[in-house]
């Protein structure tokens with residue numbers, strides 16, 4: 001199969017020019033002005049940006065959590081991601097405590113294989129690590145799982161203590177792999193949660209009030225300190241507050257190998273969502289929680305100046321009905337997480353590029369290129385170049401839509417609400433190509449279950 005894309009404005013993390021792209025099979029083979037080549041299919045990209053497919057390095061599909069399972073599986077979640085212009089995601093396999101990570105990887109392969117619309121990789125969540133199991137980490141890296149997530153939060157569930165964190169970090173550093181850290185002081189937070197419930201404070205907003213930004217900043221500080229001693233690059237996930245960002249900036253200024261991501265929910269939503277009537281605030285119960293609005297300007301500053309390296313979604317959807325409702329009368333039982341895998345590009349373009357907070361090249365970097373570099377898939381993914389996978393988005397920078405659970409252009413996720421209901425966005429991923437195959441055409445899904453492949457990633461290269 002060959003595909004010719006004519007007259008698009010090609011935008012990468014560093015380029016911006018109008019040209020044609022010729023794709024043979026799964027990769028880009030020629031880029032040039034006015035290409036006169038025969039192709040099986042030709043797409044006219046006049047007036048469209050042609051950008052590398054989005055890379056979302058943080059999603060939770062088909063994830064058992066909070067007494068239930070996230071409502072998007074690898075079929076529905078990756079299809080929704082494709083609609084939103086994302087052509088690669090990196091999800092999380094979870095080690096069952098006391099069991100092997102090899103077994104966990106196998107379980108997650110079975111969840112995803114043959115189901116996905118787009119390519120995917122895995123990070124491995126480590127929940128414990130005896131010395132005799134440490135060699136498994138080398139095996140993980142050989143299998144293309146070159147990053148691990150550790151949790152300082154959720155004691156008794158995903159939490160690991162500092163000793164385990166240190167041992168896993170040392171081994172990861174020796175293997176040339178990366179640690180992703182959920183940085184919050186979960187031990188202190190659990191005490192605050194217990195006290196809140198004892199005082200009869202059971203509504204969703206107490207989820208946020210029991211997770212102060214200082215406890216996120218403390219976690220970030222500790223994670224970085226341990227990583228520096230262990231000799232491993234650390235990537236702070238879902239960073240939500242100015243307080244936490246300050247720790248990243250301080251460490252980076254002294255040359256530490258520290259990186260961080262934030263997510264659209266922390267850039268566009270704020271603590272006031274918890275004040276909605278009744279139980280509705282549960283829709284935004286996620287960890288870390290939404291913060292006071294003033295934090296958003298600081299996060300944008302972090303993105304602009306590079307202390308925040310990428311924007312992921314932390315897509316972890318739970319339906320309001322029956323799933324979020326598990327926490328009626330006890331906020332600590334509300335499954336933590338929210339939806340957004342398909343809204344990321346539109347939100348960041350609309351709210352970041354159009355008001356001048358970031359450039360269009362930074363938009364591409366933050367939603368695709370930086371994650372590809374960080375997680376060992378660049379330049380196969382994350383750019384538009386000869387030899388790279390033809391993962392491309394024809395992005396209409398002028399098209400306006402209102403994000404809604406009822407809008408067939410903006411909502412394909414398997415969830416009964418939108419976290420961004422009523423948001424007016426400009427900039428829509430209209431046509432999406434995954435390894436040379438058109439999977440979304442003019443906002444209609446034309447791909448097939450199983451189009452996506454598992455990505456064996458290489459290690460961290462700086």
Ligand code: URP
Nearest residue numbers: 182286287314316336337
């Ligand atoms: O609330 C969240 N973020 N749920 C997903 C699990 C995690 O901590 O990333």
Ligand code: ZN
Nearest residue numbers: 182237238287
């Ligand atoms: Zn987390």
Ligand code: ZN
Nearest residue numbers: 058060314316
């Ligand atoms: Zn997450």
